[in-house]
Amino acid sequence: MPELPEVETTVAGIKPYLIDTMIERLVIRQPQLRWPVTQGIEDTAKGLKIENVSRRAKYILISLTTGSFLIHLGMSGSLRLITNTDLLKKHDHIQMHLSNGHVLTFHDPRRFGCWLWSKYDHALLEKLGPEPLSSNFSGEYLWNKARKRKAPVKSFIMDSRIVVGVGNIYANEALFESGIKPQRRAGKISFKRYEVLAENIKVILSSAIEQGGTTLRDFTNSKGEPGYFEQSLSVYGRAGKACVKCNQPLKEIRLAQRSSVFCRSCQS
Ligand SMILES: [Zn+2]
Structure with missing residues (x-):
């Protein structure tokens, strides 16, 4: 599943090809994604200039002169840039033909992604917590939010209303690095430990982004779809x-239906 680092790397990869170009044609081959693609956007988008490409949580925002597209990669989605003459692949659901000859192609076999249009701010972004790599996110912030909370700390840091982009892998890894048991109640963790945890979340996400930026991929490569990057993980996927x-064997439990591995x- 694309996590925050993959989305960040995708934005960095496609942005230079999109900015200041015009949409010549938008082709929707399969509108039935997680939510149906906004009706009539083919006409709306035609001729509009792309002003910016950015990320908020795991959403990709393509800002145009009169509104924006909000794209989510869901479970299996990816974006790649191809040219007009490249062959379409199965599950290439949406294509945005740009004035510079590139075609931004949305590929999503499981169709849990989305591609929505809004003239205004997108409702899906309204209740999101801060970005983990921003200065708004700190140990102090987490500690304040955790007061009186009984939820396990792992569920707490994975709640996008608290902080965005801490997926299951990163939650497992950050808690291990911080020496905090995933099932410990969020409200029972000290200020000092939250400082360590916030710092580890930042370090783990930044290094994943850095790795993605260097090892990843060529977004203009029409042959493969961009692969999600493998990271060196200490606990996730290493139960037993x-x-x-x-050197003790790692233990696995389920917390909120998600695999949680710890020592x-x-x-x-
Ligand atoms: Zn250990």
């Missing part, structure tokens, strides 16, 4: 294997 710090001796 030895802890990288103490019983390194995390408390």
